[in-house]
Amino acid sequence: MKKATVFVLMLALSMSLVFAQGSKEKAVRPEVVKLQVWYAISGASGEQFLALAKAFDAARSDIELELTYSGSYADTATKVSAAMLSGDAPDTAIMAAGQLYTGGRGDYSMEALVKDPSFNVNDIFKGMLEYGMFEGRIAAVPYGISSQVLYYNKNITDKAGLDLEKNPPATWAEFYQIAKTAMEKGNVNNSADFYGFDTSDGVWLFKSMLGQNGNEVVRKVNGRVQPVYQETSGVEVGKFWKSLIDANLMPAGQHNNAEKKFLAGNLAFIAASSNRVARWQGNTNFKLGAIMMPGFKNRSIALGGNVGVILTEDTFKRDASWELLKYLLEEKNHTSFALSTGYLPVRKSAQNGEVVKEALAANPLYKIAFDQLDNAWAYYHFSEMGTMDSFFWYALDEIEKNVSTVEVALQKAADSLVKEIE
Amino acid sequence: MAKKLKRMSIPIFLILLLGSIAMIFPFVWMILSAFKTVPDVYAYPPKWLPSSWKFNNYVKVFQMIPFAKYYFNSIFTSTVQTAIQLFLSVTAAYALVVLDFPGKKFLLSLIRSTMFVPIVVTLIPLYLLVSKAKMIDTYAGIILPQVFAAFTIFLLVSFFSTIPQILYDSAKLDGCGYYRILSEVVIPNSKSPISTAMLFSFLGHWKSYTWPLIVTNKATYRTLPIGMKYLVQESSSEYQIMMAASVMAILPVLIVYLFFEKQLVKSITLTGLKA
Numbered sequence: 001m002k003k004a005t006v007f008v009l010m011l012a013l014s015m016s017l018v019f020a021q022g023s024k025e026k027a028v029r030p031e032v033v034k035l036q037v038w039y040a041i042s043g044a045s046g047e048q049f050l051a052l053a054k055a056f057d058a059a060r061s062d063i064e065l066e067l068t069y070s071g072s073y074a075d076t077a078t079k080v081s082a083a084m085l086s087g088d089a090p091d092t093a094i095m096a097a098g099q100l101y102t103g104g105r106g107d108y109s110m111e112a113l114v115k116d117p118s119f120n121v122n123d124i125f126k127g128m129l130e131y132g133m134f135e136g137r138i139a140a141v142p143y144g145i146s147s148q149v150l151y152y153n154k155n156i157t158d159k160a161g162l163d164l165e166k167n168p169p170a171t172w173a174e175f176y177q178i179a180k181t182a183m184e185k186g187n188v189n190n191s192a193d194f195y196g197f198d199t200s201d202g203v204w205l206f207k208s209m210l211g212q213n214g215n216e217v218v219r220k221v222n223g224r225v226q227p228v229y230q231e232t233s234g235v236e237v238g239k240f241w242k243s244l245i246d247a248n249l250m251p252a253g254q255h256n257n258a259e260k261k262f263l264a265g266n267l268a269f270i271a272a273s274s275n276r277v278a279r280w281q282g283n284t285n286f287k288l289g290a291i292m293m294p295g296f297k298n299r300s301i302a303l304g305g306n307v308g309v310i311l312t313e314d315t316f317k318r319d320a321s322w323e324l325l326k327y328l329l330e331e332k333n334h335t336s337f338a339l340s341t342g343y344l345p346v347r348k349s350a351q352n353g354e355v356v357k358e359a360l361a362a363n364p365l366y367k368i369a370f371d372q373l374d375n376a377w378a379y380y381h382f383s384e385m386g387t388m389d390s391f392f393w394y395a396l397d398e399i400e401k402n403v404s405t406v407e408v409a410l411q412k413a414a415d416s417l418v419k420e421i422e
Numbered sequence: 423m424a425k426k427l428k429r430m431s432i433p434i435f436l437i438l439l440l441g442s443i444a445m446i447f448p449f450v451w452m453i454l455s456a457f458k459t460v461p462d463v464y465a466y467p468p469k470w471l472p473s474s475w476k477f478n479n480y481v482k483v484f485q486m487i488p489f490a491k492y493y494f495n496s497i498f499t500s501t502v503q504t505a506i507q508l509f510l511s512v513t514a515a516y517a518l519v520v521l522d523f524p525g526k527k528f529l530l531s532l533i534r535s536t537m538f539v540p541i542v543v544t545l546i547p548l549y550l551l552v553s554k555a556k557m558i559d560t561y562a563g564i565i566l567p568q569v570f571a572a573f574t575i576f577l578l579v580s581f582f583s584t585i586p587q588i589l590y591d592s593a594k595l596d597g598c599g600y601y602r603i604l605s606e607v608v609i610p611n612s613k614s615p616i617s618t619a620m621l622f623s624f625l626g627h628w629k630s631y632t633w634p635l636i637v638t639n640k641a642t643y644r645t646l647p648i649g650m651k652y653l654v655q656e657s658s659s660e661y662q663i664m665m666a667a668s669v670m671a672i673l674p675v676l677i678v679y680l681f682f683e684k685q686l687v688k689s690i691t692l693t694g695l696k697a
Contacts, residue, residue: 036639042652043660047486068639069652079636082546086553090639189466263464279660283460 033320034064036090040076040306041144042069045275045341049094049144049328052337056327063320070095073306077386084311091312092321094143097386098309103134104383110310111138113322119329123347127376132307134381135220140307141325143334144343146273147301147376148205149368150175150294151280153188154287156268160186168291172209172240175269175294179249182268188286191266196249198258199271203392204304207379208293209237211300217379218388218417225382225421229392230407230414237296238399238406245400252400273304274369275342281363290368300377305343344369384420391416449672456480456666463661479666487649488641489667496646497674499564499634500627506569507623512616515578516604520590530579537572541632549636563637564645568627574619581615582608617685624678646671 041049046069057065070076073096080101083089102110110132114121121129124142132140157164160182169175179196187194199205210217215233218225228234244250254261262270265286271293280288293301308325310318327333335350337343339359350356351370360367391413398404404412455463456479458472483489518530548567557563585608593603609616631647638644650671653664679686 038639043486043654046652066639069648071635071648071651075632075635075651078542078545078632082549082636085546086550088553088558191466260464263460264466266466285461285465 029316032062032064033316034066035092035317035320035324036066036068037092037094037321037324038068038070038076038080038090039094040070040073040096041094042072044279045144045343048337048340052328052333053324056324060323063323065324073097080311089311091314091317092308092310092324094306094308096306097381098307098311099132099134099139099381100383100385101311102309103137103139103381107313108134108137108139109318110140113310113318114138114141116322116326119326123331123349124329125346125348125373125376127303127373127378128344128346130378131303131305131376131381133378136380140309141329142303142346143306143308143325143328144275144337144341145303145305145346146275146343147303147369147372148199148201148208148271148293149274149277149365149372150269150271150291151262151276152182152269152289152291153186153262153265153267154289155188155265156182156186156286157289158186158287159188160184160268162186164289164291169294170299172212172294172296176240176243176247176249179244179269180247183249186268189265193261194266195251195261195268197244197269197271198250198255198261198267200255200258201272201304202255202396203389204302205271206237206241206392206396208300208302208377209240209296210234211302211377211379212298213237213296214298218382218385220380225380225384227388227414227417230410234410235406238395238410240296241396242399242406252402253397273342274344274372277363277365277369278340278342281365288365290365292368292372299372299375301372301375303376303378339366342369344373384417387420388413388417391420452665452668452672455662456669458662458665460660460662476662479662480670482663483653483667483670486663487652489646489649489670491641492644492646492649493670495561495643496628496671499561499645500624500630500674502561503565503569503627504620504623506565507571507574507627508616508620510569511571511574511578511619511623512609513604514575515582516600516608518575518579519582520600520603533572533575536570537576545632545636548633552637557637559638559640559643561643564634564643567637568630568633571623571626574623577619577622578612578615581612585611614685614688617682621678621682621686625675628675 037053039046039049039053050067053065053067057063068090070079070090070093076093076095077097080089080093080095080098084101102108113119128142128145129138131142131145132138134140152164162178162181164178169178175197183194183196207217210229210233213233213236215231215237216228219228220226245252258267258270259272259276261267262272263280263284277290293299308328310321310325312318312321328337329346331345331347331349331353332355334347335345335353335355338345338350339355345351345356351373356370360370395404395409395413398409398412399406403409454470454472457475457477458469458479459474459476462469462472514533518526552558552563552567555563557566589607589611590603593607598606629647630645631651634643634645635648635651638648646667650664650667653667654660
């Protein structure tokens with residue numbers, strides 16, 4: 001018995017020495033912290049991000065970045081999911097819905113990091129900060145954020161006798177009449193495939209509309225997320241959506257082609273991401289215009305885009321990742337990224353900066369996206385929100401193609417979400 | 423009679439001409455779009471010729487991605503994958519046709535069933551295996567998990583079954599073993615279906631995007647489809663740059679096709695399959 005006790009004590013002592021040694025080793029920060037950074041930003045936006053990340057890499061002798069393009073948002077989600085299961089996850093990532101990974105595992109270390117005085121979290125737009133939240137807590141920081149803007153073909157509206165600069169629609173009911181007039185009188189191409197309005201992302205617009213009609217999309221009741229979009233305020237939005245189809249103002253189930261149609265001059269209005277300002281301005285065969293999104297009871301705009309998320313649990317790598325994110329979100333750096341890509345500045349101070357003022361003077365369309373920032377809104381983020389989007393997609397498709405009534409389609413989407421959550 | 427044939431061949435010729443134009447149209451459009459500006463790409467009515475020829479689209483491709491490296495990786499991985507896949511498919515199909523063994527039918531069904539499993543289902547388990555084998559960011563990691571293909575096995579099984587039994591029996595009487603029957607009877611008599619299987623296999627690997635993306639992080643191992651995806655943004659409007667990359671990317675496939683054209687046409691007449 002005595003021998004056994006001595007053995008156990010010795011074992012405990014040697015284990016504690018081993019652990020103490022381990023923790024001592026752990027406490028020593030490597031001279032250079034190597035960070036694996038994955039980013040889901042491509043094309044011209046990807047180039048802008050890379051330039052900033054490389055500048056950070058060059059400026060910091062203590063941090064080395066290994067930058068990897070991780071594909072589209074969906075590809076990145078698959079890549080990160082697989083890598084997390086095998087322990088090959090990157091240290092940090094710029095991706096859509098990154099907070100689902102950290103928040104999902106109860107990692108809210110970002111909450112402490114954003115309190116860094118040199119970060120000035122109060123300078124971040126409230127709606128944008130909420131966009132990086134998971135179940136109401138900060139689990140990521142906003143990066144490439146955009147909102148939908150209502151773009152229009154000025155050649156079409158001019159032909160239809162509409163002056164949107166003077167009389168922009170404030171409500172969707174007003175917009176309905178304007179789109180109808182544009183459709184009836186503005187077919188500049190004499191195209192048989194001409195429509196008044198469409199959106200390249202129906203689910204995104206529908207969620208904005210829900211917010212505008214006072215619907216929260218989902219609500220947390222007794223600690224459980226519940227869909228509310230099937231309630232009366234949601235059905236009203238669905239019925240307006242259906243009225244656009246019934247009046248032939250919006251084609252049924254053709255959202256994937258909406259941008260091509262708009263750029264070809266066969267669509268008067270399109271609700272599309274604010275980042276199209278940078279891509280379309282000067283690249284269209286017609287005069288491009290933009291107005292603020294109309295609303296129902298208010299003019300809420302659901303945000304979209306990507307966030308910066310720290311996936312590593314290693315202290316040194318986490319701190320280095322934070323240094324990178326902080327650098328990317330510095331007013332000067334993020335504003336230059338935003339202005340050259342069309343994403344929105346996340347910092348309030350950017351709006352008053354000289355760079356932004358100059359950009360607004362050079363490209364007044366930016367102003368629309370900036371003006372909408374005060375209406376920026378992020379609904380409650382939870383684990384199944386990606387799945388919810390696919391249920392929305394099915395519901396809208398059924399509504400547009402007359403497969404189900406608005407009530408039935410939304411109820412079905414709500415039931416599916418409840419089942420998924422359970 | 424000759425006159426009648428000539429008269430009959432005119433409408434057939436016209437139909438074939440229309441078909442050819444329809445087939446060639448996307449290629450011509452791709453080549454021309456590679457020199458266009460954004461407004462030209464989306465112009466309505468469509469503009470055939472660019473209003474000004476933008477060779478810069480090609481330059482941009484090289485500026486944005488390590489095109490030559492990706493190109494080499496695509497050619498290398500596709501060629502090796504195709505070679506291994508063909509070897510496995512030919513030997514597997516031969517065994518399934520020639521040998522009688524217990525559980526043969528079950529094995530056939532098992533192989534067939536893999537054709538109905540979508541890649542998304544196997545992606546993560548496969549990734550975990552590759553990660554355990556320390557093959558992330560290696561050519562082996564890209565190549566090995568993609569070399570087994572039920573489709574090419576079944577394509578060859580269906581053809582090998584049509585080779586008359588008498589040929590197998592004669593070869594056996596002449597003292598040939600399984601290996602010699604395969605190399606001297608089956609393969610020489612199956613050049614067309616093997617060419618078809620090769621083309622299908624090469625095309626599949628050449629276009630493969632998701633797996634190489636998941637299993638690589640370093641540009642050193644990345645392939646062309648990943649680079650192509652990087653050229654466009656989410657719902658991007660800059661198709662002209664992607665078209666320029668596509669023009670360059672299509673060359674190896676065209677070369678493979680032209681090289682095996684004869685065998686392929688023969689195979690279409692035999693199997694009714696088109697690549």
